Amino acid sequence: MKRPPSYPGSADTQRTALPNGLTLLARENHSAPVVVLEGMLTAGALDDPTGLAGISSFTANMLTRGSEHYSYRRFNEIIESVGASLSITTDSDSLNFGITCLSEDFPTLVEVLADSLRRPVFDAEQFTLVRGQKLVRLQERDQETGAVANLRFYESLYPAHPLGAAVSGYVETVGAIRLEDLAAFHAAHYTPHGGVIAVSGDVVAPQAIDLLAHTFGDWQGAPHLRSLAEPAPLLNPARVHATVAGKVQSDITLGVRGIPRTHPDHAAVRVANTILGVFGMMGRLGEVVREQQGLAYYAYSSQDSSRDSGVWMAAAGVNPANVEQAVVSILAEIERLAAEPVLPEELADSQAYLTGSLPLTLETNDGIASTLLNLEWYGLGLDYLAGYSDEIFNVTIEDIQRVAQSYLRADGLVVVTAGPGAPST
Amino acid sequence: MPGDKPTRNLEAALFRKSVASDLLAHRTMTIETTNTANPTTRLTLANGLQVILRENHSAPVASFWIYYRVGSRNELPGLTGISHWVEHMLFKGTARFPRGEFDKAVSRAGGQFNGMTSQDWTTYFETFPAERIELALEVESDRMANALFDPAETESERSVIISEREGSENSYAYLLSEELQSAAFVAHSYRHPIIGWKSDLTAMNRDELFDHYRTWYTPNNAVAVVVGDFDTTEMAAAVERHFGHLPPGPQLNLRVAVEPEQLAERRVLLLGDDPTAYLAMAFHAPAAGHADFFPLIVLDAVLSGAKGLGIVGGGGNNRSNRLYRALVETRLAVDVGSSFRPTVDPDLFSFFATLAPDVTHNAIEATIWQEIETIQREGVTEQELAKAIKQTRAQFAYSSESVTYQAYWLGFAEVVASLDWLETWPQQLAAVTSADVQRVAQQYFARSRQTVGWYVPNESAGQSGDADEGWGEDADMEIESAE
Numbered sequence: 001m002k003r004p005p006s007y008p009g010s011a012d013t014q015r016t017a018l019p020n021g022l023t024l025l026a027r028e029n030h031s032a033p034v035v036v037l038e039g040m041l042t043a044g045a046l047d048d049p050t051g052l053a054g055i056s057s058f059t060a061n062m063l064t065r066g067s068e069h070y071s072y073r074r075f076n077e078i079i080e081s082v083g084a085s086l087s088i089t090t091d092s093d094s095l096n097f098g099i100t101c102l103s104e105d106f107p108t109l110v111e112v113l114a115d116s117l118r119r120p121v122f123d124a125e126q127f128t129l130v131r132g133q134k135l136v137r138l139q140e141r142d143q144e145t146g147a148v149a150n151l152r153f154y155e156s157l158y159p160a161h162p163l164g165a166a167v168s169g170y171v172e173t174v175g176a177i178r179l180e181d182l183a184a185f186h187a188a189h190y191t192p193h194g195g196v197i198a199v200s201g202d203v204v205a206p207q208a209i210d211l212l213a214h215t216f217g218d219w220q221g222a223p224h225l226r227s228l229a230e231p232a233p234l235l236n237p238a239r240v241h242a243t244v245a246g247k248v249q250s251d252i253t254l255g256v257r258g259i260p261r262t263h264p265d266h267a268a269v270r271v272a273n274t275i276l277g278v279f280g281m282m283g284r285l286g287e288v289v290r291e292q293q294g295l296a297y298y299a300y301s302s303q304d305s306s307r308d309s310g311v312w313m314a315a316a317g318v319n320p321a322n323v324e325q326a327v328v329s330i331l332a333e334i335e336r337l338a339a340e341p342v343l344p345e346e347l348a349d350s351q352a353y354l355t356g357s358l359p360l361t362l363e364t365n366d367g368i369a370s371t372l373l374n375l376e377w378y379g380l381g382l383d384y385l386a387g388y389s390d391e392i393f394n395v396t397i398e399d400i401q402r403v404a405q406s407y408l409r410a411d412g413l414v415v416v417t418a419g420p421g422a423p424s425t
Numbered sequence: 426m427p428g429d430k431p432t433r434n435l436e437a438a439l440f441r442k443s444v445a446s447d448l449l450a451h452r453t454m455t456i457e458t459t460n461t462a463n464p465t466t467r468l469t470l471a472n473g474l475q476v477i478l479r480e481n482h483s484a485p486v487a488s489f490w491i492y493y494r495v496g497s498r499n500e501l502p503g504l505t506g507i508s509h510w511v512e513h514m515l516f517k518g519t520a521r522f523p524r525g526e527f528d529k530a531v532s533r534a535g536g537q538f539n540g541m542t543s544q545d546w547t548t549y550f551e552t553f554p555a556e557r558i559e560l561a562l563e564v565e566s567d568r569m570a571n572a573l574f575d576p577a578e579t580e581s582e583r584s585v586i587i588s589e590r591e592g593s594e595n596s597y598a599y600l601l602s603e604e605l606q607s608a609a610f611v612a613h614s615y616r617h618p619i620i621g622w623k624s625d626l627t628a629m630n631r632d633e634l635f636d637h638y639r640t641w642y643t644p645n646n647a648v649a650v651v652v653g654d655f656d657t658t659e660m661a662a663a664v665e666r667h668f669g670h671l672p673p674g675p676q677l678n679l680r681v682a683v684e685p686e687q688l689a690e691r692r693v694l695l696l697g698d699d700p701t702a703y704l705a706m707a708f709h710a711p712a713a714g715h716a717d718f719f720p721l722i723v724l725d726a727v728l729s730g731a732k733g734l735g736i737v738g739g740g741g742n743n744r745s746n747r748l749y750r751a752l753v754e755t756r757l758a759v760d761v762g763s764s765f766r767p768t769v770d771p772d773l774f775s776f777f778a779t780l781a782p783d784v785t786h787n788a789i790e791a792t793i794w795q796e797i798e799t800i801q802r803e804g805v806t807e808q809e810l811a812k813a814i815k816q817t818r819a820q821f822a823y824s825s826e827s828v829t830y831q832a833y834w835l836g837f838a839e840v841v842a843s844l845d846w847l848e849t850w851p852q853q854l855a856a857v858t859s860a861d862v863q864r865v866a867q868q869y870f871a872r873s874r875q876t877v878g879w880y881v882p883n884e885s886a887g888q889s890g891d892a893d894e895g896w897g898e899d900a901d902m903e904i905e906s907a908e
Contacts, residue, residue: 031483032825064742076745081812083731083819085742102819132781133759136701140779143699145595246698249591280528281516287525294581297589317592349533356535359554363484364826 007358007385008368014205015382016213020220021193024212025372025382026205029365035106035201035208036365037099038373041117042224043189044093045167052177054169056189057090058134059182064088065126068119070112072126084109088116090167093226093306094377095190100366103202107211114215120186127179138171145251146317148242149418153253153313156238156414161231163309191221196376200368228308231257234412242418250320250419252327255313256412261305261378267391268399269303269312269407274350275342275400276333277301277314284333285314293329295322307378312407320419327415338404341397355389465835465844466657468664472673473645476664477835477844479652481828487653488552488828489561491569492836494648495641496545497619498681498769504629506621507637509542510586514634515549515642516540517578519571524578527564534560537829542619545769546840552829555654559663565649566667569642579631587627590620597697597880598777604693605705605878606773613684615772643674648839652832681770684709691876696883702780703880704789708869710774713767713842719853720861721774721869725765727809727862728796731816732764733824745812747796748776757784757792767841773876774869786879797870804863814855821851 006012013027045056064086066072079086084101086109097117099109141147151166158164168174197216199208234257259265277285282300289299299316314334318326361367375384466478496508518524531538534557540549551561593599603618610616620626649668651660687709711717725732730743743749752758760779766772778789824830838847 029483032822034822034826073745076742079742080730080745081808081815083816087742100823102822129754129756132756133753136759136779136781140699140701143701247595249588249595280525280532290585291524291581294584295588297585297592317588319588319591349529353532353535356533356554356557357537358535359484359486360535360537360552363486363828366826 007362008200008372008382009386010382013372013382014209015376016209018192018213018217020217021191021223022195022197022216022219023376024209024216025196025198025376026203026208026212027198027200027368027372028203028205029200029368030202032365033103033202034365035099035101035103035199035203036369037106037110037113037197037199038366038369039097039195039197040373040377041095041097041190041195042093042193042226043090043095043185043191045090045165046093046162046226046228047185047189048162048165048169051173052169052181053165053173054134054167055173055177055181055185056095057168058130058174058177059185060088060090060095061130061134062122062126062182063116063120065130066121066123067112067115068121069115072123075112075116078108078112082108086113086116091306092163092167093308098369106201106203106208110211110215114219117190118216118219122179122183122186124179127182131174131177134168134174135171138168138174141168142171143244145244145247145249145418146253146315148244149251149253149315149416152240152242152418153255153414153416154311156240156416157234157255157257157311158231162228163231189224191224192216192219193221193223196373198369198372198376200365200372234414237410237412238414240414240416241422242416243421244418245420247420248319249317250323250417252316252318252323252330252415252417253313254315254327254330254413254415255301255311256408256414258303258310258312258407259305260308260310262307262380263305263310265399265403265406266305268395268403269305269310271347271350271354271392271395272337272342272400272403273301273303273312274354275346276337279346279350279353284337285316285330288333289316289326289329293325295319295326295329299326299330320421323417323419327417331413331415334404334408335410338401338408340401342400344397347395347397347400351392351395354392358385358388464657466661467844468661470644470665470669472669472671473643474664474668474671475648475839476661477648477650477839478655478657478660478664479650479831479835480655480657481652481831482654483826484828485555485654486552486828487555487558487651487655488550488832489558489565490548490550490650490832490836491565492648492650492840493547493642494545494646494840495547495637496543497617497621498544498614499641500614500617500621502617503625504633504637505617505625506586506619507625507629507634508547508641509620510582510626510629511634511638511642512540512542512547512549513582513586514574514579514638515568515572517582518573518575519567520573521567521571522564524575527568530560530564536560544615544619544772546837548833548836550829550832558651558653558655559667562663562667566671569644569647569668570671572638572642574631574635574638576631579634583626583629586620587623590623590626593620597695597699597701598703598779600697601693601695601703601705601878601880602777604695605707605775605876608691608693608878609687609707609709609773609876610684612682613770614681615684615768615770640675640677644668644671645673646677648836650832650836650839652835653828684771687874687876690873693876693878695878695880697880698883698886700882700886702784702786702882703878704778704780704786705775705878706790706793707773707775707876708871708874709771710765710869712769712771713846715771717865717868718767719850720857720865721765723805723810723813723854723857724800724862724866725763725774726813726816727800727805729761729763731813731820733820747800748793751792751796752778752789755792756781757788761793767837769841786881790877794872797866800863800866801870804859807859810857810859810862814851817851817854 277283277300301314303312536553
């Protein structure tokens with residue numbers, strides 16, 4: 001019952017870098033007859049050409065709809081007849097894919113995945129079908145106050161920059177994408193170079209590595225190049241209201257540009273954010289906006305870091321009559337984090353939470369595989385978890401105040417509300 | 426760049442499941458351990474608390490769940506949503522853990538926590554690094570007996586819950602499902618939403634909430650489940666130590682109205698400002714413990730893919746099923762599904778579709794009915810049966826990875842049916858034949874017993890495809906006999 005937790009690390013994870021630039025990781029876990037694979041390639045929505053936002057997402061959607069050796073129909077039958085899942089989705093700077101299956105079906109699923117990623121056929125009929133689905137989903141999204149607030153927030157945070165564009169695009173851009181654009185995007189941006197695949201589960205690690213090397217090793221591609229302009233600095237705070245008619249609740253998203261995952265302030269920002277809007281019942285924001293004022297069911301903050309950028313934001317859903325009160329309260333908490341040192345017990349609580357909850361994150365194959373994937377993707381090293389606790393506990397009260405002052409600056413702040421009517425300012 | 430959906434749901438108040446009732450049947454101190462691959466120990470404390478323990482040493486974690494056999498099913502008109510509100514109030518403080526201290530204590534110990542209310546049950550859980558699991562017993566036994574229901578906190582929570590409800594009301598898909606549910610039932614309490622009608626949320630008072638709490642949140646109306654990295658004997662003693670001294674609660678009025686047989690089709694028409702059209706259809710279907718439950722689960726899987734049980738599973742690919750092929754691949758709908766969940770009392774087998782632009786609701790209805798009638802006429806294939814069984818096996822394996830999921834399943838099963846019902850699920854599913862599926866399709870699906878809901882965008886919402894569409898004018902209106 002009281003044994004030291006054994007976190008994944010270099011001692012129990014096999015790592016192989018293939019000559020084609022793809023890195024493979026495998027860790028055995030025989031607690032259930034299940035295997036989880038998680039992977040990333042370097043193609044992402046940041047590669048969407050101007051005016052064609054959503055093309056990387058559309059391309060990813062097409063990969064599970066027919067490849068050279070697995071027609072759409074056959075793909076469905078193979079995956080679904082064994083109760084597995086195989087997903088391929090897009091993020092801003094990566095293509096993400098995953099498999100969950102019984103261990104007996106793992107080799108089959110890897111074959112199907114490789115064919116989907118490497119040899120999609122981009123069938124015209126499937127293209128029409130998927131486009132129809134996507135357009136209706138975008139239409140639905142554009143009526144959701146939370147989604148609309150989020151979209152306008154990113155657009156205002158990164159004006160006229162790919163970082164501000166929606167990953168899944170817009171009705172106008174997705175409607176303009178042609179089948180040949182998808183094939184061209186795949187040909188130009190999909191490469192094994194810089195990709196990572198992590199496996200956790202009921203496998204023999206060297207065999208899993210061999211299987212992946214055999215299936216992906218002969219895939220050739222150049223390193224992925226992406227030249228993004230530096231986003232222009234925000235000089236003034238922005239306030240935006242997006243009208244979504246007929247709604248009884250408004251959503252608020254506000255925040256600032258954050259930092260990349262490997263930035264030296266990352267741990268301090270993470271702890272600061274936990275105090276602001278995560279710990280316990282959504283941190284200080286939950287305490288003030290939900291518990292004390294009863295304004296919202298949810299009021300929280302989050303910080304998200306990718307390889308090259310980051311966002312630090314807060315969100316809440318409130319009655320339209322309470323929008324201003326909620327915005328003022330959230331901004332006051334953000335200002336307080338910069339103006340006053342946090343209490344020693346607040347720091348200790350959030351440090352205890354961030355370190356103590358690690359075993360829960362690593363309980364399932366899903367959690368282990370995605371952790372390994374992140375360690376490799378961000379270049380943190382396979383033994384990062386061994387030093388994680390120290391990294392979090394080394395954050396000081398002064399660090400919290402310093403990062404709050406550095407990043408939660410009023411001149412870079414974007415405040416977006418979405419809901420009925422005009423704002424009541 | 427944005428992902429497109431806001432996240433963070435503190436409660437899944439809207440998922441539907443449940444049942445129970447022989448709560449006083451196990452008033453003995455017997456300890457019984459089932460002899461399976463995952464030994465499960467059951468005991469009952471003298472105060473009536475049922476306890477289920479399952480050791481699992483695959484990771485250094487443990488999960489504690491407490492289920493109360495109360496949900497919106499037990500609510501009376503005028504007090505709808507009271508169970509969900511009480512669920513919230515148990516986060517609002519006891520003398521020992523004043524408001525905020527519970528959340529902090531659990532988080533400080535590296536734990537995760539939540540509470541959920543369904544039609545049939547209310548549950549709380551904490552998952553911890555294994556060495557901290559006793560804190561869960563400490564906080565849950567405390568708030569089972571000592572929640573304060575401070576009047577000011579109660580008022581503050583009223584607006585939080587109304588805000589939660591208004592978040593849902595922003596969605597016409599939600600509003601349609603709520604209207605459909607309340608149209609399908611005329612007598613049984615499943616007709617009202619778990620979160621409650623806004624008029625009741627406005628009117629309910631602190632004493633009513635407190636009375637509901639004292640009546641239903643008692644050891645003799647609860648099931649405690651612990652799964653994870655612990656020793657069963659030690660854990661049994663810890664449960665006794667924390668919960669054994671709590672007095673049993675009052676005799677419960679377990680009477681719930683019986684829904685009369687539906688004799689006539691019912692329809693609801695919802696109009697609104699969002700441009701995307703939806704359709705929902707529902708039929709009355711049996712409870713979890715009924716012999717037809719498993720054939721209907723197979724039917725649901727054949728129609729729209731296996732779903733798994735409750736919050737776990739069902740996330741797999743689902744495109745080879747009959748509804749997807751008939752409606753999505755033909756571009757009538759962009760999304761379609763069916764749903765049949767285990768409940769204490771008979772609830773609904775339902776269908777839901779998101780319409781493609783310029784497609785009529787009548788066309789969707791007619792196509793769903795074609796699929797139903799094909800199964801009524803011909804049954805299903807052996808391949809479809811085999812797929813449903815393999816999918817279920819896989820979902821059981823996936824869920825076994827997590828102590829949180831396992832504990833959820835064990836408690837849920839005990840409350841809606843029984844542990845045996847859960848343990849024999851794969852075998853019961855494997856025993857279902859094509860003839861069984863055909864029979865239940867014939868028995869439960871009839872036009873005279875359907876409730877149909879349309880969400881039709883106003884013309885100003887930018888779509889006019891349905892504007893002149895008449896009720897059922899193109900649909901086959903033949904009336905079938907009740908049986």
